[in-house]
Amino acid sequence: MTSAIRTLDEPRGSRILAVGTYRPERVVGNEHIAAGTGLDPEWIASRSGIRTRRYAGPDESLPVMATAAAQKALAEAGIDASQIGCVVVATITHLEQMPALAVEVAHRLGARAATAFDVSAACAGFCHALALASDMVRLGQTDYTLVIGAERMTDILDHSDRDTAFLFADGAGAVVVGPSEQPGIGPVxxxxxxxxxxxxxxxxxxxxxxxxxxxxxxxxxxxxxxxxxxxxxxxxxxxxxxxxxxxxxxxxxxxxxxxxxxxxxxxxxxxxxxxxxxxxxxxxxxxxxxxxxxxxxxxxxxxxxxxxxxxxxxxxxxxxxxxxxxxxxxxxxx
Structure with missing residues (x-):
């Protein structure tokens, strides 16, 4: 027997309500990179555009940075952590396969009603996670979803590698996605x-x-x-x-x-x-x-x-x- 399954409400709009970031305190110039790789500082700038980058210190762990960025986004949106239905973290530098970084961040935030999971799509991860969050809100799965991109690239970087050492850095950014009368996030x-x-x-x-x-x-x-x-x-x-x-x-x-x-x-x-x-x-x-x-x-x-x-x-x-x-x-x- 095939029974009818009730579906969610008709789709509604979704939009980014606020953004929050965390940038590590330490600023690292091209001269420092040059000392470890033998590359010329001006060559680094000409090939990448990079003049400085941020490196996280011992007290700036991945969960710390991700949580700090999320707290700023929530404050800017005027949303309490208890209202968050899902936390999605895009990252490739969480050095534990499980549990997900998002679970720890949700706990640190006090988002007790939220589910949480990570997305691994490297540098495209934030846009992947944003697409999922938008659909959750549009379809009524959640009213508010927290999307975080967080990386400590220096943890997986060979600092003597002339191809990569000058490129990568650390930091975190978060957005709150919520409902909107008019669509504010387009199709992915x-x-x-x-x-x-x-x-x-x-x-x-x-x-x-x-x-x-x-x-x-x-x-x-x-x-x-x-x-x-x-x-x-x-x-x-x-x-x-x-x-x-x-x-x-x-x-x-x-x-x-x-x-x-x-x-x-x-x-x-x-x-x-x-x-x-x-x-x-x-x-x-x-x-x-x-x-x-x-x-x-x-x-x-x-x-x-x-x-x-x-x-x-x-x-x-x-x-x-x-x-x-x-x-x-x-x-x-x-």
Whole structure:
């Protein structure tokens, strides 16, 4: 016998209500990186756009940074942790397979009614998590979902590696997603290309044997030219598709917030997409490096706090990274 199953209410709108961030206290310049790699400081800047980056200290653990960013977002939104129905953390640097980092963050926040889980999609993780959160709110699964991108990339970084040591950094960013009369988060466009997964990966897997050997840790490895070629070839049509699926044109975009991977990639995308001259472009990478899943909310907050973008502006988000994967959506800024 087939019995009728009751479904949830009709879909409603969703939007980002607030953003909060945590940036580690320690600022590391290119001279420090050069000392450990033999690279020239100006070469580092010319190849990446990075002048400084943030490194987390011993007291700035991944849960500490993620929780701090979430607390700021909740305060800005005027939402109590008890109202959160789900916590989603995008990260690749939680060094325990289980339990999820999101579970600890929810506990630290006092979000006792929330479910919690992590998303592993590398530098595209925030946009993946935001898409899931938007659907939860739209379909009535939750009224408020907390999305966090948090990374301590320095924990998986070979600081002598000339290909990666100058790129990656630490930090956390969070947004609160809630209901809205008008849609404030557009449809996600996402894709994966496993044929190129060797371009950006871990040097070895986590095994009990390795973990028993002090000082032996998996590290991130990357073929920069392969990632650049893929990004510059795939992301322009992807960005156009994201905007089109939102029912908009590139001329409607007030702010462009791509993953802060490399300034050269950002400038290529801006040149090819042809935004308005007054469209704000996130270049947080110059001061804060590549923070993987944390980079988009960090860059979003930087545009808002400096007045380059404003509440209600239409922003194109575009995350991309190891896999190789990308994900993005159009949003109204909080």
């Amino acid at each position: 466009v996402w894709r994966a290309d496993g044929s190129r997964n060797s371009a950006l990966k871990m040097s070895r897997g986590w095994t009990p044997k390795l973990l028993d050997e002090p000082g032996v840790w998996p590290a991130i490895t990357m073929s920069g030219w392969k990632v650049y070629r893929w990004a510059t070839g795939e992301l322009v049509p992807a960005a156009r598709e994201i905007v089109s699926r939102a029912g908009l044109e590139l001329g409607d975009v007030d702010a462009f917030i791509p993953h802060q991977a490399n300034l050269l990639i950002t400038e290529h995308l801006v040149s090819e997409l042809g935004f308005r001259e007054d469209t704000a472009v996130a270049r947080d990478i110059i001061a804060n490096g590549n923070t993987s899943a944390a980079s988009i909310p960090l860059a979003m907050e930087q545009l808002l706090s400096t007045g380059q973008a404003g509440s209600g502006d239409t922003a194109l988000l575009l995350g991309f990274g190891a896999g190789l994967v990308f994900a993005g959506q159009v949003v109204h800024l909080p």
